[in-house]
Amino acid sequence: MNIENKERDIKIKIVKEDTDIVEEPKENLPASSAGEPKKERKFFGTEKLAAFFFYALVFLMPVFALPLAVAPLASGKAILFLGGILLTAFFWIFSALAKGSVKIPKSALLISCGAVVLVWFASALSSGNAGLSLAGKLYDLDTFAVMLAASLALFFGSMIFQSEKRVFGFYFLLFCSSFVVFLFQVIHLFFGINIITFNIFPYTTSNLIGGWNDFSIFFGFIGLVSLAFLEMAKFGKGLRFFLSLLLLMSFLAMVSANFFNNWVIFGVFSLLVFIMVLFKSRFREQEKGLGAKNFLRISLFVLAAVIFFTLFRETAGNINNLLKTSSTEVRPSWSATLDIAKKSLKDNVVLGTGPNTFVYDWLKFKPAAVNNTIFWNAQFSSGFGYLPSMAATTGILGIVALIFFLAIFLNYGRKAFSYKKENTRLSGGQALAVVSFLGSAYLWTFVVLYAPGLLIFSMAFIMTGVFLASLANIGKIGMAEISLSGKTKPGMIFMVIGIILLIGTVSSAYLYSRKFLALNNYSQALILFEKTGDIDKTGKKLTKAVGMDKQDEYYRALSELGLISLNKIIANKDLPADKALELFKDNLGITIAYAREAARLNPADPVNWMQLGRVYESVVALKVEKADEAALNSYAEAFKASPLDPSPFIASARVFMQINKAGEARKYLQSALNIKPDFADALFMLAQIEAQAGNLKEAILRMEQTASVSPNNFGVFFQLGLLNYQNNNLSAARSAFERTVGLNGDYANARYFLGLIYDRQGLKEKAIEQFAYIAKTNPNNEEVKRILSNLKNGRSALAEIAPPAPENREEPPISEKEQTGLKKSKLETSAQENLWIFITPLSKFRILFT
Incomplete structure (x- = not known):
């Protein structure tokens, strides 16, 4: 890929867009704004601020934690995610209103995502406990507020990364953040040093991501993206070394976590990458035949390593035992989750019991056999996976909306792989689209088949937004311009909506600031x-x-x-x-x-x-x-x-x-x-x-x-x-x-x-031994002194001890x-x-x- 030519194209594109804005006919501008180009710079500044906060969110999400007594990782990531999205929303809406128009991708995926949000909102209102379903506690994942924030993350991802340079910046920050996470874990695991105090990382498996399986999933995602870049894009030696180091780092992290499901899914996606680079001439320089050089790809060696650790699980287990990172996670089975959903839907078939209520569905309808296990009183906030759990909490509408969204996403994946026959290798934009699709599909697989924490869940939405932006960058989807100028009736409506949303972001920021302060006081x-x-x-x-x-x-x-x-x-x-x-x-x-x-x-x-x-x-x-x-x-x-x-x-x-x-x-x-x-x-x-x-x-x-x-x-x-x-x-x-x-x-x-x-x-000596021990911890107990004296003088222990006998007293002999x-x-x-x-x-x- 010719980086210099691509950067020149990006610069030309930016200049052209700026020219379109500046050269708007003066008669169409308000009199007060004529000849004042600085206002355009103000608009561009607020848009940059929105991008800055979104970039900061991407970098900080994997590494952020708060020193709280209650859910330090979940609470920290929740306040960061919600705060970052609200700041991004505020400055993006402000910049759009200042500009008077906004261009958004013409995408059914955005519409279907909006439908999911609406269903979640309706389900929350009908749940019977709107407060619990709408916002819940700060660290609750399954609320409407989190779904709304995640959907906004998808939208802003599709808007902010509408240039290849910004997409590369996104991946660079994500990779740097993963290095920090890995370095922290190495220091914590091998040296027992807690860089972050307050004892929020008490175990060897404690990490910055969240759960130990989430740690494995995150580095599986980083490893897959690194592998895809290595196989599908042309980079210099420096970048290839950087990506190879990332891949190795990710593999070591997955070995230390040894999450079997992640090995399987990572292996499937690695196989997909290998098949693409092997049989699709458009993904590499045109070469004849399938010689050894074509067959011996990096993805082949990665796939072989995955197969080894999948088949020889004892080897990985021995490594876990050596590192003391063995971990067991329990969750309801697929059949148990579906059974909970069926029983929950009897009274709430359309909209379910409401977001954030699966734990109460579990308590009502859990299998009776669970009471025969040590987990009889465990509470589960989700079932086998996020998607089947939603069948219980958001009903038929919720599950249909989410499946429809995922179906459209997969259909858009087809767009990423469709190129003209004369293309012999991926261009920069095409590589970004394919890699972004693979990364987001990998994360969505775990959202469906697992119940990950906030980081994995939110990254699935963010990556989907980046994927949409990448498709727009290569012209696979069009753009629609919406006027916010107020000169037309639709424009006036959109402007009012924009102002309402702006006020909503400020109100939401105030609400979640109070929720955070409350949690801090509780902690x-x-x-x-x-x-x-x-x-x-x-x-x-x-x-x-x-x-x-x-x-x-x-x-x-x-x-x-x-x-x-x-x-x-x-x-x-x-x-x-x-x-x-x-x-x-x-x-x-x-x-x-x-x-x-x-x-x-x-x-x-x-x-x-x-x-x-x-x-x-x-x-x-x-x-x-x-x-x-x-x-x-x-x-x-x-x-x-x-x-x-x-x-x-x-x-x-x-x-x-x-x-x-x-x-x-x-x-x-x-x-x-x-x-x-x-x-x-x-x-x-x-x-x-x-x-x-x-x-x-x-x-x-x-x-x-x-x-x-x-x-x-x-x-x-x-x-x-x-x-x-x-x-x-x-x-x-x-x-x-x-x-x-x-x-x-x-x-x-x-x-x-x-x-x-x-x-x-x-057994006098043994009796003396027992009462001597009691006397050390209870030096003021007169009865114990009397008993010891009796025993040492050859008398019965209770000789001359006033009745009643110790076993018949209302209080125990030794005061607690x-x-x-x-x-x-x-x-x-x-x-x-x-x-x-x-x-x-x-x-x-x-x-x-x-």
């Missing part, structure tokens, strides 16, 4: 509470968050903080009774209000109803009027939202236990076991009920069942040991307590009973406050752990369920 609240446990300061941060962005997650956190505050009021013995009662009432009312607001904002999320139930349940024992009824109603709502989750039944059983209705509690626990027969919590509670009723044998049987399904739960083994101790089965009790101590060496109460058993079995030796009480520590359980977002696991 700071989590970090602050983890470090200090300061309820007041944490509450202020959370209050700021809900003031800027009303999210159920933030209100749920405030509610949990309220529970901690209530516990502290109860535990504070220094407060006068009347003051404590007043504070308790005020805090209880506020805590309930926060939990109710969370449930109101997102009634489809069972976690919100469970939290509201927990608030009411926390005061059932205090005889608060109708608290038990309110708690049971909340848990019933949670069950409606997630009918295959046994947790609401367990919670309801707890309520009945507090109001002394053991029979009702048994029924709910049995219902939980009907859903999940090996549910440890249900078995544990049934054992407690039987023990309270005096049925020790039945209680022990239940606890043994619990221990079999929870072999690492030291609390279960402690209870099993205690029941056997009460039943005077010292051998079984000893085994259970030894298992407890083996799992948790600091469990003082387990050591206490184990020491008593050793004493009764005549004494045992921990921490400043915070167990109550506060437990509440803090609960806060993290309920307000930290769940990981997006994926598993193949049949």
Whole structure:
């Protein structure tokens, strides 16, 4: 390819366009603008600003992350992507209005993309929770806002890159960004250095792209584009070396990630490149025959390497083990995803349940067999792939619109490969069109067959825009000019639309700035509470968050903080009774209000109803009027939202236990076991009920069942040991307590009973060893001192210890406050752990369920 001639053509084209603008007849211009060519330069400046922000977006998207406690990568890339698109939109619309006209590609692809956006908008409005579907949380991927931003990225890609020079600039920035990502990963993986602090990259597989599989997909994309350029375009030695280095780098990244699906798809596209350069004379200098020189292409060696790592997966696995980069990702199977879609569409066949609602469809309609796996309580925000998931969330219209869009895209791919017979090799523009199509098709394959993160999803749209621009650059699609001057009726309409869109970009920027500030305050609240446990300061941060962005997650956190505050009021013995009662009432009312607001904002999320139930349940024992009824109603709502989750039944059983209705509690626990027969919590509670009723044998049987399904739960083994101790089965009790101590060496109460058993079995030295350990962690416990003295003097451990016997006491022998030796009480520590359980977002696991 003759670079100098091409650059001269580009310069001529730009000068011609500028001449057309400047030489417009003066009589057609407003009087005030006649003879003022500087205004044209202003227009050109704003257009350049739009291009600058879009270029910056392309470079920064792969490398950007924010030091947040909540989804640092997803949140960072979301705010960057949305912010970059809004800035690009603002300056592009402003420049178009200033110019008075705009040229856009005559493309059915743009129209079909607009149809997708309209369907998403209609589906969001009809979802029943418009806020969740329209915008959701900042890091949510499946919202209408993200689809709109991605579609705008496609549009701006087709507009901004309408010159070969700009397209080459796009790829150069993308390649440079990939170098940064690769360099970061090498430093992080081999040297354990975190260039970015705040511990947002805690694992060897942590990376700047997002998920470990997304990392593989991204470098598969970079590798494919590099390979296509090497095979289809004529470059100098310097550029070929640069592209070869990129290809090698990408291959090393894919080996380290070892994502099998990526190997297969990358291999298919590499084969396509090889076939094109081998059998299409238009893709190379005209040569006769298929000699060894023609056959031994770079793509052949790449294809051979891919086949090797695909067939010999153990080799790649050994490399992963050596690098400590083995990773397992779980997601619903294709059949499970389609089954969810069928059930979801029964009531919402046209527009589905709404964008960003697949997780709630999953909770309602997931296969019952999932409850027999360790992922029984996992929540999935998407199914097997993005496209089949959309069948559930956007209905028949959504899936048809997306398939229609992809069909048009593939048809446009045919345009990229159609050339005149006399062409013997690809020109620069033709190479860009083919490479852009291959790159975008590669990314769309993963959007359909996988559920990638925001980077891969947005790059699919951006690359499609670049592909459209490349087709326009070589004349494969025409351009349509739209007047925005206001001199004609259509022009006036388009001008008004442009002004509305300009205002919309400013409003959207304000909205997402507030969403980001809210997330930042929420993140700071989590970090602050983890470090200090300061309820007041944490509450202020959370209050700021809900003031800027009303999210159920933030209100749920405030509610949990309220529970901690209530516990502290109860535990504070220094407060006068009347003051404590007043504070308790005020805090209880506020805590309930926060939990109710969370449930109101997102009634489809069972976690919100469970939290509201927990608030009411926390005061059932205090005889608060109708608290038990309110708690049971909340848990019933949670069950409606997630009918295959046994947790609401367990919670309801707890309520009945507090109001002394053991029979009702048994029924709910049995219902939980009907859903999940090996549910440890249900078995544990049934054992407690039987023990309270005096049925020790039945209680022990239940606890043994619990221990079999929870072999690492030291609390279960402690209870099993205690029941056997009460039943005077010292051998079984000893085994259970030894298992407890083996799992948790600091469990003082387990050591206490184990020491008593050793004493009764005549193992004095072992008994002394247990109580000596307890004395170190509980130096102020007088009973432990007395027991040690007894043992050392040859007496029974409990000699002269006042009754009742330890197993019959209302409180454990060793106070948990004494045992921990921490400043915070167990109550506060437990509440803090609960806060993290309920307000930290769940990981997006994926598993193949049949």
